[in-house]
Amino acid sequence: MTAKKASPIKKNISSKKSSKSSDSLKKRLLIWAIKLFVIGLATLAIFVLLVYLGLFGSIPSEKELTKIKHHNASEVYSADGKLMGRYFVEQRLSIENNDISKHVKNALVATEDSRFFEHNGLDLISLGRVIFRTILLGDHSQGGGSTISQQLAKNLFPRKELGIFTLPVGKIKEIFVADRMEDNYSKAEILTLYLNTVPFGENIYGIEVAAQRFFGKKSRDLNPAEAATLVGMLAANTAFNPRINPDRSKNRRNIVLGRMGKQGFLTTAEVEKWKKSSVQLNYRRIDLNSGISPYFRERIRVQVTQILEDKYGDQYDLYTDGLKITTTIDSRLQDYAEQAMRQHMSGLQQEFDDHWKGREPWEKNRQVYLDALRQSRRYKGLKQSGLDDKAALKKMADKVSMSIFTYGGEKMVSMSPIDSVKHSLRLLNAGFVAISPRNGRIMAWVGGIDHKTFQYDHVTSKRMVGSTFKPIVYAAALKEGMSPCEFISNEQKVYNDYQDWSPGNSNGKHDGYYSVKGGLVNSVNTISAEVIMRTGVGNVIDLAEDMGIKGDIPKVPSIALGTAELSLLDMVGAYCTFANYGQPIEPYGLMKIEDSKGNVLFEQKESVKEEAIYAEDVAYYMVEMMRGVVERGTATSLRSVYGVTAQVAGKTGTTQDNSDGWFIGYTPTLVAGAWVGNDQPSIHFRSTALGSGGYMALPIFARFMKKAEDSGRFPSYTHSTFKMMPDDLVAAFNCLDYSDEQPDVTFMERVSDFFDGPDTTKSKSSGIPNSKDD
Numbered sequence: 001m002t003a004k005k006a007s008p009i010k011k012n013i014s015s016k017k018s019s020k021s022s023d024s025l026k027k028r029l030l031i032w033a034i035k036l037f038v039i040g041l042a043t044l045a046i047f048v049l050l051v052y053l054g055l056f057g058s059i060p061s062e063k064e065l066t067k068i069k070h071h072n073a074s075e076v077y078s079a080d081g082k083l084m085g086r087y088f089v090e091q092r093l094s095i096e097n098n099d100i101s102k103h104v105k106n107a108l109v110a111t112e113d114s115r116f117f118e119h120n121g122l123d124l125i126s127l128g129r130v131i132f133r134t135i136l137l138g139d140h141s142q143g144g145g146s147t148i149s150q151q152l153a154k155n156l157f158p159r160k161e162l163g164i165f166t167l168p169v170g171k172i173k174e175i176f177v178a179d180r181m182e183d184n185y186s187k188a189e190i191l192t193l194y195l196n197t198v199p200f201g202e203n204i205y206g207i208e209v210a211a212q213r214f215f216g217k218k219s220r221d222l223n224p225a226e227a228a229t230l231v232g233m234l235a236a237n238t239a240f241n242p243r244i245n246p247d248r249s250k251n252r253r254n255i256v257l258g259r260m261g262k263q264g265f266l267t268t269a270e271v272e273k274w275k276k277s278s279v280q281l282n283y284r285r286i287d288l289n290s291g292i293s294p295y296f297r298e299r300i301r302v303q304v305t306q307i308l309e310d311k312y313g314d315q316y317d318l319y320t321d322g323l324k325i326t327t328t329i330d331s332r333l334q335d336y337a338e339q340a341m342r343q344h345m346s347g348l349q350q351e352f353d354d355h356w357k358g359r360e361p362w363e364k365n366r367q368v369y370l371d372a373l374r375q376s377r378r379y380k381g382l383k384q385s386g387l388d389d390k391a392a393l394k395k396m397a398d399k400v401s402m403s404i405f406t407y408g409g410e411k412m413v414s415m416s417p418i419d420s421v422k423h424s425l426r427l428l429n430a431g432f433v434a435i436s437p438r439n440g441r442i443m444a445w446v447g448g449i450d451h452k453t454f455q456y457d458h459v460t461s462k463r464m465v466g467s468t469f470k471p472i473v474y475a476a477a478l479k480e481g482m483s484p485c486e487f488i489s490n491e492q493k494v495y496n497d498y499q500d501w502s503p504g505n506s507n508g509k510h511d512g513y514y515s516v517k518g519g520l521v522n523s524v525n526t527i528s529a530e531v532i533m534r535t536g537v538g539n540v541i542d543l544a545e546d547m548g549i550k551g552d553i554p555k556v557p558s559i560a561l562g563t564a565e566l567s568l569l570d571m572v573g574a575y576c577t578f579a580n581y582g583q584p585i586e587p588y589g590l591m592k593i594e595d596s597k598g599n600v601l602f603e604q605k606e607s608v609k610e611e612a613i614y615a616e617d618v619a620y621y622m623v624e625m626m627r628g629v630v631e632r633g634t635a636t637s638l639r640s641v642y643g644v645t646a647q648v649a650g651k652t653g654t655t656q657d658n659s660d661g662w663f664i665g666y667t668p669t670l671v672a673g674a675w676v677g678n679d680q681p682s683i684h685f686r687s688t689a690l691g692s693g694g695y696m697a698l699p700i701f702a703r704f705m706k707k708a709e710d711s712g713r714f715p716s717y718t719h720s721t722f723k724m725m726p727d728d729l730v731a732a733f734n735c736l737d738y739s740d741e742q743p744d745v746t747f748m749e750r751v752s753d754f755f756d757g758p759d760t761t762k763s764k765s766s767g768i769p770n771s772k773d774d
Contacts, residue, residue: 068156070094070196072322072596073209076297079441079591082331083212085291087301089319092205094596097192099220103227104207105191106265111231111256113148114263116191120182122147122175146171152194153177195219200230201237202285214242216282224266225274228256242279250279288451293334295447295457296589300327303590307602322596328441328589332713333704337432337444340703341674345430345449346407348676348696352428355690361426361683368680372425378417393418405453424453429679431458431568432700434672437576439606440585443670444704458675459568462551466562466653466693467523467634468571468662468673469544471578471626473560474520474528476543477535478618484517484625485735487743488530495533498557503529506688511740517625518737521633523652525561532560546613547574548584562653572664572673578626578649579666581619581723582612620725621733623649627722628737634694635663642702646709646718652698658684658691663698665705670717674700 073088232252242249261271382392447457519527626649650665664673685691
């Protein structure tokens with residue numbers, strides 16, 4: 001059976017119906033698309049309106065935008081104008097537009113917003129890219145495409161977490177804020193705000209701090225390559241950090257330079273020149289633990305905070321108001337002090353480690369070690385996690401990766417926390433401070449070997465002072481009428497009124513007689529004990545307080561041998577009285593506080609010198625007696641070993657069991673002192689030869705003075721001369737330090753005729769016993 005063919009008429013009718021149906025579908029789809037577009041626009045408009053009305057958080061008003069205030073770090077400066085450090089919540093320094101390199105501004109515009117000077121805060125081309133690529137397609141690799149004004153808005157008013165709405169709400173808010181900022185600020189002002197606000201990683205904000213951190217210079221001094229390096233970091237702070245990733249940073253820098261060329265900010269020749277240049281970093285990290293004298297800065301921080309609170313209430317904030325603080329520190333002397341300490345302590349630590357090789361320094365007092373274990377952060381953390389004492393200590397035997405202090409720098413090691421505690425316990429520590437006796441200004445301050453590891457300040461900590469206290473005893477004796485040439489028996493006595501106290505000499509020799517001056521020069525314990533007995537403990541303490549010592553001094557005669565616990569700052573401040581021939585001073589380190597506009601909030605007035613607290617003859621005698629310590633007593637190594645040529649007087653000090661080593665020395669214009677020991681007094685050298693003040697502490701002073709001498713920068717400190725002793729006092733001072741027998745008047749007269757003057761006083765007896773306590 002044959003199939004019937006379709007009728008041409010029917011085919012045509014069917015085709016027309018199909019075409020009509022297709023056109024109808026297209027028309028319906030178009031209508032729906034238009035409707036959806038209109039609905040989308042309406043929804044977007046409503047959404048934008050809701051954002052504008054503050055449904056997702058308020059938008060800063062124009063009034064608020066005109067009162068933008070950054071958290072600005074306060075800066076601390078030395079007396080010679082060097083930046084010492086900062087106090088901050090955010091490490092930022094706001095600067096004026098004229099103080100920003102034009103290369104930085106050009107690099108920023110070329111890289112981040114080439115049409116910056118053409119739009120009013122909203123670039124529709126960039127906005128389109130954000131809507132379609134970032135929001136609709138989810139392609140975040142394209143970046144935000146925001147204008148500089150919008151980026152500034154984001155930096156000033158960070159986005160709030162709103163889930164899926166975080167990005168769109170944030171973008172819309174930034175557009176409104178940018179528009180308002182464009183109405184209230186000029187383009188130059190917006191650039192300045194942006195460059196003062198933008199983060200550069202490493203917890204630093206703003207171009208000024210970044211320029212100082214990476215290139216050691218102010219922003220205005222950056223060249224095109226340096227500017228391009230820093231602006232290049234804005235795309236990814238860590239990835240393009242020139243210290244961490246130098247190659248990637250250089251590649252990014254060259255991209256920025258190329259864009260600067262395309263925008264006409266640099267010529268083709270300049271672009272090629274700077275692209276070929278190497279990245280020359282001058283990295284200077286200034287934080288809590290670095291910079292100039294971090295221990296001293298902490299003291300100043302406390303002092304400034306108190307002054308601001310007392311004078312201005314809550315009007316000023318040290319951490320946010322960009323204050324300028326000027327101190328008395330001389331950065332050059334500070335550098336010499338830090339070098340001197342590092343050089344000496346690294347060698348001394350090696351000697352200490354060799355001295356105790358194969359043994360533990362706490363072997364006679366193991367509780368010190370056990371206490372240190374249980375006071376460690378790691379042990380406390382293990383205890384808080386629920387472990388008992390035994391389990392925590394066992395866990396601390398497991399090796400972990402950690403950083404430890406070494407004199408070669410901070411070192412990453414694999415070490416058990418137990419060994420870490422042992423490492424720290426073995427470290428000797430030190431303090432050093434230098435003061436001008438003329439006005440009390442603190443010139444150098446080193447509170448310890450490493451502020452990050454040991455934040456306890458050894459300039460202000462209290463330790464037994466040893467024989468450094470003896471000069472105060474002798475000054476009190478002279479003040480009460482004792483003569484420097486009065487001879488005292490070296491015999492070991494028992495003082496029944498003081499619980500049968502019977503001080504002896506470290507060498508066990510107790511024969512012969514010492515003059516008063518000889519007793520101090522040779523630091524003889526038996527003589528010092530007898531001197532304080534004859535003078536009176538109360539008179540000694542009164543003089544010490546008049547000299548500026550604020551610590552509690554026990555009312556016992558053993559203070560003559562240095563049993564009082566006082567700070568290095570107290571002792572060096574008191575020694576300024578000797579350098580001033582009897583006039584005490586009050587040490588100070590803060591000179592001035594200024595606000596961000598240069599208005600003076602506080603200024604230290606030079607203290608008026610008080611009258612001398614002892615007579616002229618005592619003043620001369622004390623200087624010459626303490627010069628004798630350097631020339632022929634316990635501090636002769638200043639000359640013989642270290643080659644110090646300045647006129648110096650001073651005193652060494654060593655405490656019981658060699659726990660503390662001291663030396664305080666002075667020229668007519670500079671007084672400085674050093675302390676060395678372990679934080680735990682029970683950890684020390686077993687030998688006095690190694691543990692004396694002359695061996696542990698004196699070298700720091702000596703190296704410091706030698707550096708000052710060799711620099712030639714400080715002739716007023718290194719070439720000043722003590723006053724000549726008046727003729728009528730010379731005769732009363734010329735006597736032997738020691739005699740086998742009690743000298744009589746005739747003998748004293750012969751001695752007086754023999755000597756030419758105080759600088760040549762030397763014992764003619766070869767039998768002077770070595771009764772030094774140092």
